[in-house]
Amino acid sequence: MTLVGREVRRGLAGAAWLPVAFFLLVATIVPFAIGPDAELLGRIGGGALWIAALTAALLPIERLIEPDRADGVLDQLALAGVSEEAVGAAKIAGHWLTFGPLLLIAAVPGSIMVGLDGGGLARCLVALAIGTPALAALAVAVAALTSGLPRAGALAGLLLMPLAVPLLIFGAAATGDGESAALKLEAAVALLTVAGAPFVTGAAIRAART
Numbered sequence: 001m002t003l004v005g006r007e008v009r010r011g012l013a014g015a016a017w018l019p020v021a022f023f024l025l026v027a028t029i030v031p032f033a034i035g036p037d038a039e040l041l042g043r044i045g046g047g048a049l050w051i052a053a054l055t056a057a058l059l060p061i062e063r064l065i066e067p068d069r070a071d072g073v074l075d076q077l078a079l080a081g082v083s084e085e086a087v088g089a090a091k092i093a094g095h096w097l098t099f100g101p102l103l104l105i106a107a108v109p110g111s112i113m114v115g116l117d118g119g120g121l122a123r124c125l126v127a128l129a130i131g132t133p134a135l136a137a138l139a140v141a142v143a144a145l146t147s148g149l150p151r152a153g154a155l156a157g158l159l160l161m162p163l164a165v166p167l168l169i170f171g172a173a174a175t176g177d178g179e180s181a182a183l184k185l186e187a188a189v190a191l192l193t194v195a196g197a198p199f200v201t202g203a204a205i206r207a208a209r210t
Contacts, residue, residue, distance in 0.1 A: 003077075003087065007094020011060065019056035020102045026052035027110035045114030046124055046175030049107060050168050053128060054161070056103060057095075057135040061156045064091055064143040065205070074205055088140060088201030092194070096136035104128055120175060127174040127186060131167050134190035137197035138163050144204035167193070 030048045034041055068074050077087055107128055111121040138160055146156045166189045173182035 003082075003090030004093045004097070007091055008097050010063070011094060011098030017102075019059045019099045020106045022059060023049075023052045023056045023103055023106050024110055024113075026055070027113045030114050041115030043176065045111065045116045046120065046127075047168070047172040048114050049110055049124060049128075049175070050131075050171045052110070053103060053107075053132060054135060054164050054168065056099060057132070057139045058157055058160055060095070060099070061139050061143045061160070064095060064140050065147040065201075066143070069147050069205070069208060075209065078209075084202030084205040085198045087205065088144065088198035091140045091201070092133070092137045092197060095140055096133050100129075100132040100136065103132060116175075123183075124175045127171045127183060130183070130187050130190050131171045134167055134193040135164060137194045141197040141200040141204070144201040144208075147204070147208055 027049060030045070031041060034044065065074075074084075074087065078084065104125060107125055108121065111124050116124060139156075142156045142160045142163070145159065149155060167186060170182045170186035170189060174186055
């Protein structure tokens, strides 16, 4: 909990508003690019919001692992007996807490901008609540894998985008159709991602140390 609190303080002390602002900016631009067709906007609105959520999770990726690695914080935690997997889990929780709840709040005006109705908004909020922890987990794991590499931010984006495709597919489908099994599939993918990401993060931290 101490590590989670530290991550939350660091996230809120920085530009915590930037991912949410970017999310709303994407939601605002989509209607201008597509046009005033409400039916078309309703069909693609869920997918547009999910793409915006993915990029919002990706924006702070360079501050998740690399500063602690460069400053020796990760080594000090290892000497104190804190496992790398515990560090990864704390960073995932802290990262989600700094952008996930704000993103869910921003999804309300964002869904209105892209033309989602009341049912679509409710499905979108449920899908984002399930999927954003997995996006945070992917961001932390990819940040650990690219930590210390040149142009790590661009490389992290290239790695994260393909890994997030299943979440985007099922999340957007669940937003568009509440009767489909997409929400259950999204939940399964999210659970697997959140459960596995701390171990990937821990292995990457250990590999970078050696």
